[in-house]
Amino acid sequence: MNYVTAENLTKSYGVKTLFKNITFNVNEGDKIAIVAKNGTGKSTLLKILMGKEIADSGNVIINKDIQVVLFDQEIDFEGELSIDEFMMTLSSAPIMALKNYHSALHSENPDDMENALAEMEIHKAWDLENEMANILSQLKITDLDAKMRTLSGGQIKRVALAKLLVETRAEHKHTLLIMDEPTNHLDVDMVEWLENYLGKARVTLLLVTHDRYFLDAVCNIIWEMEDHKMYFHNGAYDTYLENKMIREDNLNSTIDKANNLYRKELEWMRRQPKARTTKSKSRQDDFYETEKVAKMDTRKQSLELEFEMKRLGSKILELHKISKSYGDKLLLKDFSYQFQRGEKVGIIGKNGAGKSTLLNIIQGLEKYDSGEIETGETIKFGYFSQKGLKYKEDQRVIDFIKDISENFPIANGRTISASQFLRLFLFEDQTQYSPISKLSGGEKRRLHLMYVLYQNPNFLIFDEPTNDLDLPTLTVLENFLQQFQGTLIIVSHDRYFMDRIVEHCLAFEGEGKIKDFVGTFSEYREFDKKQVSEGKEVKIEKVIEPEKKEEPKPIEKKVEVASRKLSFKEKSELDKLTNEIPEFETKREELSKLLNNETDYDVISKLSDELQKLSDDLDEMELRWLELQE
Incomplete structure (x- = not known):
């Protein structure tokens, strides 16, 4: 089932273009992470999908049978509401059933309770109440009477997250859950609980996150926004990095070829008279296209620098x-x-x-x-x-x-x-x-x-x-x-x-x-x-x-180490060495065979160095293995 279709979306702020003519689809069951530099339009794109921003051009078609729910970095709330009241501001039928049930508890009219119980059964609100209690507990939200204005920024974030998760479960229809940096201000226990929850939940997800372990645990698709374009990657974060590197290598190769052609064509351009034939005009147009490619700057600044900081003394x-x-x-x-x-x-x-x-x-x-x-x-x-x-x-x-x-x-x-x-x-x-x-x-x-x-x-x-x-x-x-x-x-x-x-x-x-x-x-x-x-x-x-x-x-x-027993880390090291030593021995045998069959001096020299290093590493590993065994 298709949830969202976007065609040729473009968005700029003044002279700064965020993205240009991007097209994509979101289908049921997709769990998508958006990766990009800050300022390239990730949050803006999410707001366009929510209808909170308008694209300069292009179309967004959202399936009428789905609800779109946004967990934003900026959270709106009324300060005088209690946490419990804030959670109940949802307008879904199961939430309304819960409200009526709690109201009926204080009513003297027996018909109110009878109607409330029937409504709870129809909308399966009992399950929702249990789910809400579980989510609040996991996110360490215990005092439901506390006023929203008294909460810290991190607490507000957790309460808003709880409300969002309840909302996605409350509606018995298709939901697209959009999340902007959901793990900020959550401790590790909560992050791990959330990634486990979202990983198992039958929900369609579109999120922006900087947490790479969370991304790998939850998402199966990565959208990369760069240079006003969007690139699509199926798989984990490592797959995205590999695809990105291949794309950049191919682009650099294309630029190198364009540079060679550009130099030749530049000489031709300088020799041509001002009056041009139709044939030379065509070649001139090709030259300008080649020039654009040749002058593309894909150099990535690196931090391979030897920094000169103030000297540290003996006492730190x-x-x-x-x-x-x-x-x-x-x-x-x-x-x-x-x-x-x-x-x-x-x-x-x-x-x-x-x-x-x-x-x-x-x-x-x-x-x-x-x-x-x-x-x-x-x-x-x-x-x-x-x-x-x-x-x-x-x-x-x-x-x-x-x-x-x-x-x-x-x-x-x-x-x-x-x-x-x-x-x-x-x-x-x-x-x-x-x-x-x-x-x-x-x-x-x-x-x-x-x-x-x-x-x-x-x-x-x-x-x-x-x-x-x-x-x-x-x-x-x-x-x-x-x-x-x-x-x-x-x-x-x-x-x-x-x-x-x-x-x-x-x-x-x-x-x-x-x-x-x-x-x-x-x-x-x-x-x-x-x-x-x-x-x-x-x-x-x-x-x-x-x-x-x-x-x-x-x-x-x-x-x-008490009683000369191995620590947890030493046991892990011993297990690792036990597995790696046979692999190194196999590699040493393979290198020895290659060396025996080789006649080229340069190759022999290179293989000899590799064999020596491998043998030295293996000796150290075996010594360490013996120490740990003893």
Whole structure:
């Protein structure tokens, strides 16, 4: 069943074209993710489908038998409504049946209850009431009498999400669910519950998300918006990346051929007299078409630069027995830690556990109750917070960055200009000279990120950096952080982002208790789930607990194994080695056979080097396997 058909849609704002002549279909059961840079029109396209925006040209045909439901980043609500009242503002028949039933509970007329019960049965509202209770519980919404105006931004987002999911289940007809960044402000447990819910639900879905694990778990189609066009990919995120790379390689090949032809035709054009025959006029037209292709700029700025940051001294940052409470709520209790040069630490835990409080304490933005902090003299903090960017409305993007410095230092005494640095983070020349007020929300977030990085800090602190950033920008940021040689702390619920950057986690587990876990975010999640399922604590890494000695002592990061048993991570390593060693041995035999049959000197040299490296790797793997076995 076809839900939506769009033909030749075009939308511009002033001189900026978002998309041009794009055509697509949404069919029943499709679960589609839209991927694009911020400012290219993702949210605008969703609003056009909802009828909240009008395209400059083209047609949108929506099947009259479906309902279209939008989960937007901007949520409208009446502040005086309670959560329960807000949930009941839906106009569907099952919701109306629920309202009448609750009203009949307080009625003295027995006919009201009889009619209400019949209505509940007709519209299957009992199932909906149970579904609503389950969704609210999973999204940690417990106080249904709380007024909407008293909720935090994250709580409002969760309540609106609950209402949306109830709405899609309330109507017994076909539904197209449109979601714009649904995982923002949700902790990992809620994100995993939502992806499981949407993955199993019989719903047609069109969403914008930066969460790549969520995208892979929920969606089976990716729409890519780039250069005013739309490209379609069936499959997971990796498939999209592969298709995109092939397309760009083919385009670059076409441009190279056009360049060769352009140079030849340019000589011909210069030799021609002003008066042209019909034949030369045709060739002239072909020349201009070739010129357009030859001058296409497909170069992708990369971050393969050696950055020159301020030198870090021997002392970075040391925390000794730090405690912090808010009333009866204990966030930190005798927490000690010594940060190292080049360390990339992920701070994880539920919302409200104290993660942001720790970041503020480290930077001196918030006082702690007791303990001591020693900060190295060479430390220069760079803090990317959730509060957003402060700027003058009429200030241009390029001027905002130049106010810090005209140039950014890189290795060997070299520099790159503010404009070049902006291009690295996907700000095109036209956008650089636009007022900041004209940027989309995601572009402002990207500029805020640049503002932090351009000040060249050597100790970066990121609090939920992935919220509202598009996937292309996240890829650029990940590449930057992987090369960053300073110290880095990240608070994030984005599992993919954390897994790429972080190999060491501090996990807030409540009541001031923090676990020091050596491993990725996903490895910690796996360990934590296993610990919960077994109903006991599996000793993997040292738990940072109150120190009993009077003298403060930095926590060591060595894994202490009780009774010489393997830790969870070591068991995983042993299993991995057990599987990989036979594969490496097979590869070594294959290389040896190739080497024995080869006569070309260059090939022999290359194969010999490969064989030597493979043998060295295999020796190390076997030694490690023996250590773990013992």
